[in-house]
Amino acid sequence: MGFDPVAGNDERPCPVCGARAADTLHHRRFVLPDGHPLADGYSVVSCRDCGGAYATPLPPQEAYDRFYRDDSKYADLATGTGSGAQSWDDQRLNETACTIAAMTADRTAHIVDIGCGAGGLLRRLAALGFSNLTGIDPAPACAAVTSAIAGVRGEIGSFSSLPQLSKPAEFVVLSHVLEHVRDVGGAIDAIRAIMSASGRVYAEVPDAARYADFLVAPFLDFNTEHINHFSESTLRHLFTSHGWRVLDSGTKTIASSPVARYPCAWILAEAVDPMPAVLREPDRILRLELERYIAASEALLARVTDRCVALDIPGRDVIVWGTGQTTAILLADTPLATAQIRAFTDSNPIYFGRTIAGVGVVRPDELRAMPDLPIVIGSLLHGAEIAATISAHGLTNPVLRLDPYAP
């Protein structure tokens, strides 16, 4: 399947500064579940004016609204990050809650978590004594799960249609949200409209300037959902150019699996009026770091390709465990695409009954009917966990891991 950069998708301006002149760093392709609303390919580009990095062209905003409403993987408590059902994820949420608590002494302040997923962060804030908590998420299932948490209100909404709040937000949390947003400027302007005059926002995003230092799976940071690649510097640039005062910012790492960590950048900002004149320094480092990440991803992809060949995967009858972001990339760029894939499966039920390249996605228990077929694990980040899950299901199929460092 060839990369088609037009196909009904629109070129985006830079999400940081609004400029339209950019240099292409990488073309990315995905093999997605059939009927998936998001783009099966885009370019990652670097803005010539500010150094911001982003994906373009992309489907219209409605496609993203539909995806986060109907296909949200975050509603599944067992597998979706943000619920805190997994201990490593719960620890991450608790760390973020403690960070926010240190920034917000008033336990009665109205805190609004936009893109709250299953509400795990709000649950942790409630445990720290905060009494006025609202979560907003485009997925009705996420809003319902959040509402079920004691002391937390869950609302359905997205940046283009934020719900009417009973009281203005005094502190807005955007935790791993802005990298998913197509119209970033519109989103942070929309937040201002629901905030009190002295309101503040805490935003945390993946730190694209350090992707190369935390490489686990090739190009995993260039996935279908992450369409903006911020550094601490471009995050500051974004908020100051929209009339916010930056109170603090920094970088950190968080757990992204039981064994892996992930780099983040964060900012604490308050809305000011009128917009101040700010000297905006372009970020000239981010592009170089992304080029380093791309080269490292290409090298890792070559090793995964070698592993596919060593495991005799081309032409072989297999089952693929994993319908997520890494599988979408491996099917596009490695010999996994040339295997005779008889079925896909996943721990997350969102794609059960759907198809990928015409092959059905079945429940793990349905694999009992195919006991002799090897299961290829289509995730490098969660390979060990999935191998344990396969055992826990009582499946005795041979397991093939594509991680070059796996046993």
Ligand SMILES: [Zn+2]
């Ligand atoms: Zn720019």
